Amino acid sequence: MTDRSRPIPIARRPEPARATRMAELATLPVFFKLGGKRALVAGGTDAAGWKAELLAAAGAKIDVYAPAPGAALETLVRESVEAVTLHRRPWTKDDFHGAAIAVGDCADAAEADAFSRAARAAGVPVNIVDRQAFSDFQFGSIVNRSPLVVGISTDGAAPVFAQAVRARIETILPVSFRRWAEAARAWRPIVQSMRLGFRARRSFWERFTRLALATPDRTPEESDREELVAAISKDTGAEVGSVALVGAGPGDPELLTLKAVRVLQSADVVLYDDLVSPHIVEMARREAERITVGKRGHKPSCTQEQISGLLIELARAGKRVVRLKGGDPMIFGRAGEEIAALQAAAVPFEVIAGVTAATGAAASIGVSLTHRDHARRLQFVTAHARGGQLPGDLDWRALADPAATTVIYMGVKTLPALTERLLRQGLAAATPAVLVERATQPDERVIVAPVGELAAAVTASRPTGPCIVIVGEALREIPAAFARKAAAVSHAAE
DSSP states (O other): OOOOOOOOOOSSSOOOOBOOOOOOOSSOOOOOOOTTOEEEEEOOSHHHHHHHHHHHHTTOEEEEEOSSOOHHHHHHHHHTTTTEEEEOSOOOGGGGTTOSEEEEOOSSHHHHHHHHHHHHHTTOOEEETTOGGGOSOOOOEEEEETTEEEEEOOTTSOHHHHHHHHHHHHHHSOTTHHHHHHHHHHHHHHHHHTTOOHHHHHHHHHHHHHHHHHSTTSOOOHHHHHHHHHHHGGGGSSOOOEEEEEEOBSSOGGGSOHHHHHHHTTOSEEEEOTTSOHHHHTTSOTTOEEEEOOOOTTSSOOOHHHHHHHHHHHHHTTOEEEEEESBOTTSSSOHHHHHHHHHHTTOOEEEEOOOOHHHHHHHHHTOOTTOTTTOSEEEEEEOOOTTSSOOTTOOHHHHTOTTEEEEEESOSTTHHHHHHHHHHHTOOTTOEEEEEESTTSTTOEEEEEEHHHHHHHHHHHOOOSOEEEEESGGGGGSOHHHHHHHHHHHHHHO
């Protein structure tokens, strides 16, 4: 990921830590322009024929070297007279000169090595079919909505998996979507000639994309372009920044809302909490600056005042800022303080709801929090006051109500005191309770125990990730299969 570091003054505390490294890539996804360029293909097999057809579709002029071409290759040569030339002989080193790309379907490792060496000696990128060790690049699975082209690669690890991903994308992008991609290509020079600011151009293409996704089966008209231009004409002046408070959900990237994904992919800067999954942060626009502003317990952290000040500063600099919060920003996410600061500074903002940890955890353990036989009320509370202690103003009578389901946020450190107080208030020690750590994530961990025993079980398990605690009779409806799994996890933690 990019690091556009620059001094950002923040009073009284160190500057927020900035992410500087992009996650590792097995291969670099690039799109190679081959129009009018020469490509070399060696081999007479169907695989060689398919590669030649693919290169021809990309506009290359192909020389195929095959002493004994198969039927598929003969057919391709007949149907693509101008694009494909067949040479009924083996390749030679001289054939590589002037080629932009070379593909060989070789009979054995010795031939593959010779072909690869000859191509590299001539400075030509080379691919050997099904022999990754001799190749400079691989062909991925392709979704063709040209000029929109999607390439998928598993670095040769699982071609069938790549094909399954391709099939999923094929269902999302109807074939008719190519008409919108063609319109985008045709309209881009017109939009560029209008001398719009970056924000206005971005707004045009965001509106264009929403329209395309909403009506993929129709052909875009010039009137559509005119309406889009009229809609963003007000953006041609000074660019004004904004802030979006975005719910990142409990951790599973697939639980992000479509709106959250859209806003992330148009962000200039992303400020994110420690609780936000790195996979979700990676979904931001590649060029976006990423700044971590998480609270880290007793470690050096950003204050809320620093975070609010940074949001205002970046927005006033014309940036589109995303404040990415775990769960839902409006549930124990201190969004109210940030909203108040943004309003006082007259900074435009929006709030995008997310799946809160309570519903994510409930879905993971397969239980309804509002089961009509067990829960007449659902209540969310925080067990963490400003000083880190148990809040002194909790309604203990309501929390001990056996007909309520209680969801406790930020309650790990104060859980012993909280459960002891619930028992003193009259809640039965046998009331079902559960702690879910890293809800919805692959390393999710669950501890099920009666409320009277939960604090000891949690202390023994030493959770390190974000946790949610749920207490109430509704938990008696946890599916038996899951209860056995959770019990095993609890026992292992002990």
